[in-house]
Amino acid sequence: MPLDARVYVAGHRGLVGSAIVRRLERAGYTTILTAGRDQLDLRDQSEVSHWFKANRPEYVFLVAGTVGGVWANSTRPAEFIYDNLMIHGTVVHAAYQYDTAKLLYLGSSCIYPRLAHQPMAEDALLTGPLEPTNEAYAIAKIAGIKLCQAYRQQYGCDFVSAMPTNLYGPNDNFDLASSHLLPALIRKFHEAKVAGRREVEVWGTGSPMRELMHVDDLADACLHLMLHYSEPQHINVGTGHDLTIREIADAVRRIVHPDARLVFDTSKPDGTPRKVVDITRLRSTGWEPTIALDDGIRSTYQWFVDQQQAHAELRGMPATSLA
Numbered sequence: 001m002p003l004d005a006r007v008y009v010a011g012h013r014g015l016v017g018s019a020i021v022r023r024l025e026r027a028g029y030t031t032i033l034t035a036g037r038d039q040l041d042l043r044d045q046s047e048v049s050h051w052f053k054a055n056r057p058e059y060v061f062l063v064a065g066t067v068g069g070v071w072a073n074s075t076r077p078a079e080f081i082y083d084n085l086m087i088h089g090t091v092v093h094a095a096y097q098y099d100t101a102k103l104l105y106l107g108s109s110c111i112y113p114r115l116a117h118q119p120m121a122e123d124a125l126l127t128g129p130l131e132p133t134n135e136a137y138a139i140a141k142i143a144g145i146k147l148c149q150a151y152r153q154q155y156g157c158d159f160v161s162a163m164p165t166n167l168y169g170p171n172d173n174f175d176l177a178s179s180h181l182l183p184a185l186i187r188k189f190h191e192a193k194v195a196g197r198r199e200v201e202v203w204g205t206g207s208p209m210r211e212l213m214h215v216d217d218l219a220d221a222c223l224h225l226m227l228h229y230s231e232p233q234h235i236n237v238g239t240g241h242d243l244t245i246r247e248i249a250d251a252v253r254r255i256v257h258p259d260a261r262l263v264f265d266t267s268k269p270d271g272t273p274r275k276v277v278d279i280t281r282l283r284s285t286g287w288e289p290t291i292a293l294d295d296g297i298r299s300t301y302q303w304f305v306d307q308q309q310a311h312a313e314l315r316g317m318p319a320t321s322l323a
Helices: 015-027 045-055 070-075 077-097 132-155 181-195 215-228 245-256 280-284 293-314
Strands: 006-010 031-033 059-062 102-106 159-164 166-168 199-203 212-214 235-237 261-265
Touching: 006 015, 015 031, 015 166, 015 215, 045 077, 059 077, 059 215, 070 077, 070 132, 077 102, 077 132, 102 132, 102 215, 132 159, 159 215, 166 181, 166 215, 166 293, 181 199, 181 245, 181 293, 199 245, 212 215, 212 293, 215 235, 235 280, 245 261, 245 293
Parallel strands: 006 031, 006 059, 059 102, 102 159, 159 235, 166 212, 199 261
Antiparallel strands: none
């Protein structure tokens, strides 16, 4: 992928897309193409095809989509399956239509069965029932994998798929109604700290296990795969290590609000019992993650506080201190 190649990042304002843009800029790529939702509805084939015809991207990172945590997935399944199916279909088809040299499609580790053998290898796909709380999203992501494989098989397109584990980092969604685990915990502990509360509620029992990866590590892996991976088989991207939700919550507590204690609401769902990906295939390509969890939480919390301060200043309110 030459440094002057026309590279399109679909979903550049999101957690993953913004990290990929940062990584490409750091690597020296000079023509990074983006289009916000106000410019391009990725669910509309006519709009997407017109945009590809006008802009002719040579390389595409397809990381756009409707995403959210357990509550959002459980209460908005129609949005999750429709939006993501349409986005995958329009972008992949337009990339084929207008001769994109290579496309990297990003899915999710929720594609694997709820009770898949751990760590989850790529061949666990479609070997058992999915986790009910995010089934609609998972089906859309599985369809994205199969879409890339079908276009590769029928048309010879160099379309590859990567399945990341749970992500966090700058530009994450911190809305408690729709966020994932780590940003929700950061916000809960921060708000408790500001209000002087000593108890922070965590959904479920705290016993499920989750793998967490900083989005800047993922962005680095995505560029690596775009440059070095070209196989029909999707490939897992993660750290290969997991912790209980209780341990993750305690790590956030230590960094954000050390005086707080955890309270578990066992009336809320736990979700999948354990979810960690097997990254043997990824390691065989020569890539390893580098960002430790505590370092990642600390930098993400600093970013969150900086955003809170900036918004407060715009509204003419006192800024909240990190200390």
